[in-house]
Amino acid sequence: MKAEFQKLLSDYASGQISADDFRRLQDCLLEDEQLRTEFLEYMNTCVFLEDTASYSESLFPESILQAPVPPPRPATKVIPFPHWALAAAAAVVIGLVTWFNLPAPAATGVPTRIIASNNAQIEALAQTLGSDDTVSLEHIELKDGWVRLELPRGVIFDLYGPAKGRFESNTRFHLDSGRLNVDVGPFGKGFTVVTANAEIVDLGTQFGVDVGEDFEAKVAVFSGEVEVHASENESGPRLLIEGEGVQVASSGRESRLMSINLPDEADSDSPRFSRASHFEISDNLGVNNTLRYYGIINGGMREGAGVYTTFRNVRWKRATGQAFPPELLGADLIQTFHKDRRRQQLTINLKVQEASAIYVMFDERYETPEWLGERFTDTGQVLVSGPWRPVEVVHDILPDPQGNFYVHHKVWRADLRGNESIELGESINQASPDENRAMYGIAIRSLDSIGDDLLALAQD
Amino acid sequence: MGIVSANSDSSEPSPLVSMHSRNHDDFLRLFTASEPALRAYIRRLVPTQNDASEICQNTSIVLWQKFDIFLRKHPIYDAETEEKEELELHFKRWAMVVARYEVLSWRRDKYRDRHVFSEELLDKLAHQSADQFPQLDRQMVALESCLQKIPEERRKLVLEAYSARNKPQEIAIRRGSTLNGFYQWLHRVRVSLLKCVKRTMATEAYQ
Incomplete structure (x- = not known):
């Protein structure tokens, strides 16, 4: 060669x-x-x-392990990283007022095409620029709402107000504050987002960055890979892949990003990404074990909702001949990790701010674990997950008449008071580690909303 | 129990259930025998392991959904061992046709995301790949033997680099190398393996 x-x-x-x-x-x-x-x-x-x-x-799980990395810090904040498509719809629907500061075109500015924003903004820009014009930008300040820009090399750039930042070059943007989603497309590899304490280099991907008032930068990867260079990480840059996230504190120290809010694919008119969650989720896994984030879809529990963060073909569905459990419809969905089905010593902690019902959808084929039987009650309702491909998880299940494999899950429920927390355990059965059960799913809803929704359903 | 079938409530297995059950076993047998080759076929057409897994999963679902059609076209289905290999070969070829369409469908969705070959090139690679398919098993056996010839410490490092859990950057740092240097080393390993495979297969042919 x-x-x-x-x-x-x-x-x-x-x-x-x-x-x-x-x-x-x-x-x-x-x-x-x-x-x-x-x-x-x-x-x-x-x-x-x-x-x-x-x-x-799979044969020697401990023999192939990674290099030492810094110890984790507990991460409890739940932050929203809206998907650009939902964000676009949401911005239009809620009609937020945007103030967009465009400096006079400068020789050093970055040629930028304005693709879309909310209605008010487009009207304001149209008077001087036109909604599809290319302008030269150095600084951006967005007080509210949302804007989508196309940068050189086809990089798509969504900024959510309030936000502030500046272009350092065609391929570098310094984000002072606010939320930003970037889709670099096929030719934008190397695009870099700079924050006070980190540089995020895109290796061909879609990712989100959120810089808060405390200058903490949260980075989440939606597809592909990014490299995060934290100022205090002496072991070099950290590579993140799809479904992984880190947060870099103002001190420059890294920790795992425990959860992010995801858009509800089935309800694109809903601006739910902007709603704060009424609970916190954490687990006992540090950056040495995983960098994955739990995906939270506020109000997203319904037929067809994704069960796991990275195993996207597998969806929640109603069991044949049954309705989708009414009390679960519209609950907040927490997407877990399929790989955790075999993880030992797993503890997931949920803390609610207001009185809430916690639902665990547990593979019905196997014995009920102690942690589930003691704190939760079997509601008698069933959900199925699928379609699964013919893998080990469904080795003892026959396909349905359409040729698809589905796992049945019993729906368990525990009610918590405000500010109370609960621990969920591992999916694997230590006594029978060969059982290949599906990882359980989780949903939460405020107890106040259950009565209202069921009443509305009955009236329908 | 979580068994889903058309007649899961009946106490006696109906002919439909029996047929499903038998078809399911046969499908799993054929699919399991074909999966490594099918995955390799798909992986050579797409940029990442994750893409290949997604397409392989979709392909398996389509194969199962259309398995009845495959059976109708292959009356030798009930025949015993002497036709078994031929049946597996037919299944593999059919699976590759389905996979090719799944790759093209995936390309239409993902072409903007990252480096994805043009439809024209995918078509050429798919045809050429299918032509080379009969040699694939032999190549894999040769690769296994060649990998064992690499000193253990280096072999572990190679497998570490390919483990989904590890980050190349971290391995490179631990090895005292730059990321580029580490990738160049991995490339040299792949080329050495390739040369070893060619030598091994040439020797086999001679013998």
Whole structure:
């Protein structure tokens, strides 16, 4: 293989390839059959190594572990990271007033196309700029509402007010405060968001950054990968993948981002992302164990809602011949991690601010664990999760007539008073570790709202 | 129990349940035998392991949903061992056709997200990949043998790099290397493995 082609292969396989090199690789492969053969053979080694590593990991889970990382700090705040599509709809629906400070175009500014914002803002801009014009921006200050911009290289940039920041170059934005979602697209790799204590370098992805009044930066990855360079992390940058997050304190110290609010895919008219949650969730896993965040969808429990943060095909559904349990409809959904089904010594802590019902949807095939039987009551209601592909979790389940596999979950409930907390335990049965049950799901709702909703349902 | 079927309430298994149960066993047998090759086929067309897993999952669902059609087209289904390999081969080829469509469908959704090949190139790679498919099992066996030839400490490091739990940056730091240096080292390992595989397969052919 020629040296140049080898470099392209190496960069592609490691996910480091630039947009120009990717085009070069694609041109080479389109033109030359021999290079395609070499590419396929090379990728075979990657497939083999991925499979072997995954197999070794399952056989010897402790033998493949990561380098030492700093100890975690407890993380309890729940922050919203709205998805841009929902945010767009929400901004229009709630009609927030936006004040958008556009400085005079400067020679050093970044050419930016305004794609959308809320109605008031678009009208204001149209008088001087037009809603699809390209302007040169250095600073942005957004008092309220939401705006979407397209930057050079096709980077899509959503800023949520109140927010303030400045462009340092075409590929660097300094966020002083507020929330920002970035989708770098295929050619924006390397786009960097700078905060007071960290730099977040995009490696081809969608991610969100939230800088609060205390200058703490929260970073969550929705797809792809980012590198977080915290000012006080001496062990170097931290790589985050989809479903992972960290928060960097004003001191520059990192800790795990425990949860984020996600948009409700099924209800795009709802501005729920802006509503604060009435509970806090945490667990006993630190950054050494995981960097994943719990996904919270306020009011999102319904037919078709996602069960897990990263296993997106598996959804909550009603059992055949039954209705979706009415008291669960519209409850706040907490997406757990599918991989935690086999995690030992797991403790999830939930603390509610107001009197609330906690629901645990537990795989009905196996024995009820002590922690569940002691604190929770079986409601007699059932939900199913699926469709699952034919994997170990469904090894003893027959497919339905459409060929899909579903796991039945019993719905358990515990009622808490305001400011009370409860601990949920592990999904795995220590006495029968070979049982491959599905990880349980969680939902919460305020006790005040249950009566109202059931009444409304009965009246319908 | 969480068994879902058309007649899960009846006390005696109906013919439908029996048929489902039998089909399910056969499907799992064929799918399990094909999955490594199918995953490899898909993985070579998409940029990341996660993309491949998502497509493989969707493919498996489609395969099961259309398994009845596959059975109707293969009357040798009831035949015993001598046709078993042939049946598996037919299933693999069918699975690859389904996977190819799933990759194209995935591409339409994700083309903007990251580096994804054009439809024209995917088509060429898919055809070429399917042509090489009969050699794939032999290549994998050769790779296994070649991997064992790497000194244990380095072998562990390679597998560490490919473990989903680990971050290349952290491994690189622990190894006292830069991220770029570490990626270059991994590339050299892959190329060495590839050369070893070619030598091994050439020797086998000669013998």
